[in-house]
Amino acid sequence: MTTLEPFFRVLDLLGVFVFAISGSIAAARKNMDVYGSVILAVVTALGGGMIRDSLLGRTPAGAFVDPLYLLVALAGAVSVFFLYNLLGKLHYPMRYMDAIGLGVFTVTGMIIALDQDVFWFGAVMLGVISGTGGGMIRDVLCQQVPLVLEREIYAVAGILGALLTLVMLRLGLGASLSAAIGALVISSIRILSVQRDWHLPRAVWQKPGSRKI
Amino acid sequence: MTTLEPFFRVLDLLGVFVFAISGSIAAARKNMDVYGSVILAVVTALGGGMIRDSLLGRTPAGAFVDPLYLLVALAGAVSVFFLYNLLGKLHYPMRYMDAIGLGVFTVTGMIIALDQDVFWFGAVMLGVISGTGGGMIRDVLCQQVPLVLEREIYAVAGILGALLTLVMLRLGLGASLSAAIGALVISSIRILSVQRDWHLPRAVWQKPGSRKI
Amino acid sequence: MTTLEPFFRVLDLLGVFVFAISGSIAAARKNMDVYGSVILAVVTALGGGMIRDSLLGRTPAGAFVDPLYLLVALAGAVSVFFLYNLLGKLHYPMRYMDAIGLGVFTVTGMIIALDQDVFWFGAVMLGVISGTGGGMIRDVLCQQVPLVLEREIYAVAGILGALLTLVMLRLGLGASLSAAIGALVISSIRILSVQRDWHLPRAVWQKPGSRKI
Numbered sequence: 001m002t003t004l005e006p007f008f009r010v011l012d013l014l015g016v017f018v019f020a021i022s023g024s025i026a027a028a029r030k031n032m033d034v035y036g037s038v039i040l041a042v043v044t045a046l047g048g049g050m051i052r053d054s055l056l057g058r059t060p061a062g063a064f065v066d067p068l069y070l071l072v073a074l075a076g077a078v079s080v081f082f083l084y085n086l087l088g089k090l091h092y093p094m095r096y097m098d099a100i101g102l103g104v105f106t107v108t109g110m111i112i113a114l115d116q117d118v119f120w121f122g123a124v125m126l127g128v129i130s131g132t133g134g135g136m137i138r139d140v141l142c143q144q145v146p147l148v149l150e151r152e153i154y155a156v157a158g159i160l161g162a163l164l165t166l167v168m169l170r171l172g173l174g175a176s177l178s179a180a181i182g183a184l185v186i187s188s189i190r191i192l193s194v195q196r197d198w199h200l201p202r203a204v205w206q207k208p209g210s211r212k213i
Numbered sequence: 214m215t216t217l218e219p220f221f222r223v224l225d226l227l228g229v230f231v232f233a234i235s236g237s238i239a240a241a242r243k244n245m246d247v248y249g250s251v252i253l254a255v256v257t258a259l260g261g262g263m264i265r266d267s268l269l270g271r272t273p274a275g276a277f278v279d280p281l282y283l284l285v286a287l288a289g290a291v292s293v294f295f296l297y298n299l300l301g302k303l304h305y306p307m308r309y310m311d312a313i314g315l316g317v318f319t320v321t322g323m324i325i326a327l328d329q330d331v332f333w334f335g336a337v338m339l340g341v342i343s344g345t346g347g348g349m350i351r352d353v354l355c356q357q358v359p360l361v362l363e364r365e366i367y368a369v370a371g372i373l374g375a376l377l378t379l380v381m382l383r384l385g386l387g388a389s390l391s392a393a394i395g396a397l398v399i400s401s402i403r404i405l406s407v408q409r410d411w412h413l414p415r416a417v418w419q420k421p422g423s424r425k426i
Numbered sequence: 427m428t429t430l431e432p433f434f435r436v437l438d439l440l441g442v443f444v445f446a447i448s449g450s451i452a453a454a455r456k457n458m459d460v461y462g463s464v465i466l467a468v469v470t471a472l473g474g475g476m477i478r479d480s481l482l483g484r485t486p487a488g489a490f491v492d493p494l495y496l497l498v499a500l501a502g503a504v505s506v507f508f509l510y511n512l513l514g515k516l517h518y519p520m521r522y523m524d525a526i527g528l529g530v531f532t533v534t535g536m537i538i539a540l541d542q543d544v545f546w547f548g549a550v551m552l553g554v555i556s557g558t559g560g561g562m563i564r565d566v567l568c569q570q571v572p573l574v575l576e577r578e579i580y581a582v583a584g585i586l587g588a589l590l591t592l593v594m595l596r597l598g599l600g601a602s603l604s605a606a607i608g609a610l611v612i613s614s615i616r617i618l619s620v621q622r623d624w625h626l627p628r629a630v631w632q633k634p635g636s637r638k639i
Contacts (some may be wrong), residue, residue, distance in 0.1 A: 063551070149354060
């Protein structure tokens with residue numbers, strides 16, 4: 001693997017932390033024990049980045065080379081035990097944590113891909129895969145329909161923020177600032193869409209009276 | 214990644230197109246919105262090739278390097294909106310599209326593997342993984358038992374066609390012709406097996422009166 | 427890929443064999459036909475190692491380069507037909523086979539990772555991923571909650587055995603002996619935990635009267 005700039009490493013670790021919390025909450029809802037909860041937290045937190053690194057050939061994947069990744073994932077899992085009452089005050093604690101992770105991982109994933117000479121189009125796609133991959137594994141292991149496939153705005157937020165980040169990079173805004181703004185925009189759109197129940201339009205087959213194929 | 218011959222790129226893109234349609238139909242059946250449908254189409258269309266490239270170390274995976282892959286996947290997803298009534302005329306629209314994708318991806322996957330000096334045995338296996346991987350991800354995300362595990366003839370068709378392609382290659386028939394025939398044979402066997410409800414024999418534990426373990 | 431020492435190759439192939447049996451039994455429980463059963467056996471047997479090799483960049487993945495892997499996986503699948511009555515005498519045939527595979531793959535995965543200069547922490551994690559990955563794919567394809575997320579001791583056994591193996595390696599005990607003892611310890615802890623119904627402590631949210639988030 002190539003080394004990340006300190007700023008992107010911190011961003012990436014923030015994503016690891018919040019995704020670990022989201023995995024831990026998902027485990028709680030499925031009545032898993034402490035260990036199932038830690039495992040699901042770690043898989044959710046590190047899964048997206050591992051898929052990203054395998055697809056890019058940035059191997060051994062970062063999580064195996066930089067010890068902080070696993071430590072931060074474990075810290076996220078453990079923090080749920082202490083933050084349990086605080087998290088319960090949020091309306092959708094799992095979705096909010098997932099939203100922050102989505103924002104951060106989409107942007108860091110895209111920047112790592114650009115750094116490996118992937119063209120912009122592919123870098124946006126890799127960003128979205130990084131941002132949604134861990135949550136997708138979490139939901140599949142918990143036998144839920146993945147968030148990314150639901151009617152709320154999810155990957156759309158990632159794509160919009162990734163494109164915005166690209167524009168800022170081209171305008172010469174500096175990688176760290178562009179990434180921070182991009183991640184903030186993605187997380188905000190996603191959180192707002194959960195709070196306000198924003199949906200995308202229905203498809204042909206969902207119109208009243210339409211025939212199923 | 215290494216560059217594909219133009220003919221194999223076209224074949225590969227055909228597979229991407231039909232798998233995108235199959236993903237889009239699967240989404241329709243699960244009442245997903247436009248976006249869920251596009252996401253599922255893209256994941257189904259590009260997933261098998263991404264697994265193939267990661268396993269071969271042909272990285273960054275082709276879909277990130279060649280912009281046509283994502284564009285064709287999106288075109289497949291969008292085309293369902295226009296072809297909706299036409300597809301509805303087919304008895305099993307999702308399975309037919311999946312059958313074409315299976316044929317094409319099995320053959321291109323095998324040829325890419327041979328090109329990377331994988332021995333014939335492993336190349337057949339990688340072909341089958343490429344041909345079935347995208348559909349497997351689609352079915353897992355939709356919480357269906359994957360087609361590949363059902364009683365109909367599916368991966369068997371892939372293996373037979375891959376072996377046939379290998380024989381034709383050894384006989385010096387030319388890579389493009391062998392691939393085209395191989396893909397056609399796989400898709401035809403699969404489509405016939407769906408139409409005629411061909412099954413493989415039952416297993417020991419399915420015989421009447423057998424004991425479960 | 428790098429070549430494994432003969433001893434580790436034998437260990438790895440043992441894991442392939444028992445995981446193939448576990449996949450075949452899982453297929454039997456889901457009433458799959460002969461072919462579904464062989465496919466599930468092969469995926470379970472080779473899946474963990476493929477994930478391991480992709481994450482390490484040890485590509486093309488071992489299973490595509492060494493023909494014995496697929497042959498042994500097929501042998502495991504076929505052996506279920508002959509060992510059906512014998513396996514039925516075990517109380518938990520699938521879990522026992524899975525336990526042996528867990529032990530063997532965790533240790534070989536860790537040693538392969540150490541060999542690729544992954545630090546000890548990451549190597550333990552990669553070992554656990556190798557040991558649990560195939561079973562996780564098996565359970566997801568069968569639409570079961572993965573064993574690794576259940577309340578019994580599972581990945582904990584892998585971590586303990588991996589750490590023990592590391593200590594023995596540092597003490598200069600020799601790679602083969604350390605690996606054999608480590609694998610034995612993991613499989614034994616896991617089998618005992620299934621037989622005696624050992625659990626990990628309940629989590630905060632599972633205490634009586636606790637609130638769900």
